Amino acid sequence: xxxxxxSIGFQFILWTLLVCIVPFVxxxxxxxxxxxxxxxxxxxxxxxxxxxxxxxxxxxGAIKPxxxxxxxxAMDDRTYEVSSIxxxxxxxxxxxxxxxxxHFFANYGSIFLNMMGVxxxxxxxxxxxxxxxxxxxxxxxxxxxxxQEAINHKxxxxxxxxxxxxxxxxxxxxxxxxxERDNKVVGVVVAGWCVEELExxxxxxxxxxxxxxxxxxxxxxxxVCPKHNEWLMKTPLEIGIPELIDLADDGKIHHxxxxxxxxxxxxxxxxxxxxxxxxxxxxxxxxxxxxxxxxPIFITCIVMLFLILGxxxxxxxxxxxxxxxxxxxxxxxxxxxxxxxxxxxGRKNEFGILAAAFNKMAGKLKSNFKKIQQQNEMILxxxxxxKEIEKQIARLDRLNIIGEMAxxxxxxxxxxxxxxxxxxxxLAKKEHDSPHASFYSIMIEExxxxxxxxxxxxxxxxxxxxxxxxxxxxxxxxxxxxxxxADARISNKSIVLELSEIPELLIDEKEIRQVILNMVRNxxxxxNEKGEVRIRTYCEENAVVMAIxxxxxxxxxxxxxxxxxxxxxxxxxxxxxxxxxxxxxxxRHNAKIMVETGSKGTEFFVKFKIGQDNL
Numbered sequence: 365x366x367x368x369x370x371s372i373g374f375q376f377i378l379w380t381l382l383v384c385i386v387p388f389v390x391x392x393x394x395x396x397x398x399x400x401x402x403x404x405x406x407x408x409x410x411x412x413x414x415x416x417x418x419x420x421x422x423x424x425g426a427i428k429p430x431x432x433x434x435x436x437x438a439m440d441d442r443t444y445e446v447s448s449i450x451x452x453x454x455x456x457x458x459x460x461x462x463x464x465x466x467h468f469f470a471n472y473g474s475i476f477l478n479m480m481g482v483x484x485x486x487x488x489x490x491x492x493x494x495x496x497x498x499x500x501x502x503x504x505x506x507x508x509x510x511x512q513e514a515i516n517h518k519x520x521x522x523x524x525x526x527x528x529x530x531x532x533x534x535x536x537x538x539x540x541x542x543x544e545r546d547n548k549v550v551g552v553v554v555a556g557w558c559v560e561e562l563e564x565x566x567x568x569x570x571x572x573x574x575x576x577x578x579x580x581x582x583x584x585x586x587x588v589c590p591k592h593n594e595w596l597m598k599t600p601l602e603i604g605i606p607e608l609i610d611l612a613d614d615g616k617i618h619h620x621x622x623x624x625x626x627x628x629x630x631x632x633x634x635x636x637x638x639x640x641x642x643x644x645x646x647x648x649x650x651x652x653x654x655x656x657x658x659x660p661i662f663i664t665c666i667v668m669l670f671l672i673l674g675x676x677x678x679x680x681x682x683x684x685x686x687x688x689x690x691x692x693x694x695x696x697x698x699x700x701x702x703x704x705x706x707x708x709x710g711r712k713n714e715f716g717i718l719a720a721a722f723n724k725m726a727g728k729l730k731s732n733f734k735k736i737q738q739q740n741e742m743i744l745x746x747x748x749x750x751k752e753i754e755k756q757i758a759r760l761d762r763l764n765i766i767g768e769m770a771x772x773x774x775x776x777x778x779x780x781x782x783x784x785x786x787x788x789x790x791l792a793k794k795e796h797d798s799p800h801a802s803f804y805s806i807m808i809e810e811x812x813x814x815x816x817x818x819x820x821x822x823x824x825x826x827x828x829x830x831x832x833x834x835x836x837x838x839x840x841x842x843x844x845x846x847x848x849x850a851d852a853r854i855s856n857k858s859i860v861l862e863l864s865e866i867p868e869l870l871i872d873e874k875e876i877r878q879v880i881l882n883m884v885r886n887x888x889x890x891x892n893e894k895g896e897v898r899i900r901t902y903c904e905e906n907a908v909v910m911a912i913x914x915x916x917x918x919x920x921x922x923x924x925x926x927x928x929x930x931x932x933x934x935x936x937x938x939x940x941x942x943x944x945x946x947x948x949x950x951x952r953h954n955a956k957i958m959v960e961t962g963s964k965g966t967e968f969f970v971k972f973k974i975g976q977d978n979l
Contacts, residue, residue, distance in 0.1 A: 404650065415643055426557060455490075469494035525581050537587070540555075572649050577642065583599075605622060608620065628647050680835050687718075813934065833870070862898065862900040886967070889935070898917055924959065
């Protein structure tokens with residue numbers, strides 16, 4: 365059966381295709397956008413965790429032990445005695461020192477096994493290095509960077525920029541501190557370790573398939589870069605990538621161009637060493653990940669779309685188009701004089717009733733024609749005038765029968781068309797801003813046109829889980845401290861922690877993070893510049909208390925009475941859902957929130973009970 369271009373069936377199929385495919389395309393684009401955003405957020409979290417682990421490993425495994433070892437060595441009275449013994453001499457062998465000196469430095473060298481050596485330089489220009497007993501004619505430790513920086517940072521351990529050792533040519537980093545007597549500098553002790561060890565530790569952490577980590581010193585010199593050894597001891601400005609210096613330490617993804625390729629970078633700065641760890645990954649790798657996720661979704665949606673469209677087409681063809689075509693074929697046959705044509709009566713619906721009515725009318729028409737023919741045979745003797753009259757009567761009878769049949773068909777066709785037109789009008793009013801609004805108008809116009817055709821035909825007739833685990837509240841606060849500090853710095857405000865020793869609680873870490881973020885950000889927004897948000901933790905009776913205080917102007921009485929009720933907000937663009945979320949989370953943890961407010965600020969107290977399951 366062929367569908368004519370202007371037929372109702374063709375138009376129905378055409379608009380069904382448009383109505384199904386357009387939302388599919390729009391939905392696909394939206395899903396891709398959501399997945400792309402989620403992949404980037406996952407990468408942000410992933411790189412933040414990796415860079416934090418790198419800093420922790422370096423700090424705990426190298427910098428902190430070095431600080432402690434060199435500070436203990438500098439403040440040890442025996443170090444002063446050694447500096448006095450060294451004087452202005454360069455100690456070239458173990459024969460020039462006493463066994464007690466040798467034993468003394470050997471003990472300190474064993475504290476930090478990664479150290480290449482421990483040395484002391486004196487104000488007289490003397491130098492003693494353990495265990496290598498380095499010596500060089502004219503060597504003066506006072507001219508070395510580590511000595512000068514230690515003098516500039518008198519009384520504290522100082523982490524130097526990397527430099528190349530004269531003895532081995534290796535790139536090393538040192539921690540140095542002044543040796544003092546009666547507040548007078550008598551020398552400097554120094555301990556160094558090889559940068560190659562740091563590179564090995566960093567290479568253990570993988571950033572995607574081809575990503576890598578760049579480690580910058582506090583003076584923005586590149587200390588470690590596994591992929592580009594030629595960058596070592598240079599600044600990003602010197603290698604033509606100045607944007608690496610300006611990247612914000614906010615854990616977010618930043619776009620940079622390296623070696624002519626678009627890259628994604630994330631920065632994490634260590635508060636202990638001041639070093640910056642930068643994770644770099646090719647932008648195409650994340651795009652490939654988005655593609656891997658989207659491909660099965662797209663294939664599934666395509667298959668479902670074809671199944672749905674196929675079902676619609678089959679149902680429409682079988683239950684609408686075929687019955688209408690048979691009725692049209694019958695009308696055409698009758699109009700051509702084929703009074704023997706009958707429509708199939710196999711359907712038990714409105715079209716079956718129409719078919720029965722059509723067959724009945726065709727039978728009546730045939731009977732009438734037989735009677736007319738019999739009468740014509742009997743009055744052959746009539747004049748031409750009489751024959752003309754008979755022909756007109758026969759024509760009128762035929763038109764009357766066709767009109768009665770059309771009235772029956774129109775009644776049955778108009779009912780579903782009226783229903784469809786009503787729903788289209790309702791959808792057009794409801795979705796007047798929809799990009800498909802014009803389609804509704806076109807469909808209504810086409811239905812009206814079809815209705816007009818039927819009307820003309822009738823003129824022939826006469827009539828939308830909480831994951832609880834034991835965790836330490838202090839550790840959660842410290843983990844998100846960089847994030848809330850970044851928020852505070854943007855508005856020239858500060859965060860102060862006063863964390864006491866507290867027991868672990870059975871909590872959902874993600875939800876507690878949300879409570880802290882909501883309350884801290886409320887506090888920051890409530891204060892003027894240079895204000896301070898103070899976060900405290902302590903034990904009180906049988907509870908662990910987290911207190912978050914700001915230095916704002918306090919909460920009004922009328923607001924305080926309804927605090928925690930959704931959609932109540934004093935912010936211009938606020939939703940009024942921040943504190944209600946906090947109260948909801950507290951309820952899930954069997955915790956209580958209390959508020960103290962005044963003209964000097966507001967403090968929220970979140971009390972978690974100890975010794976129960978927080979359920």
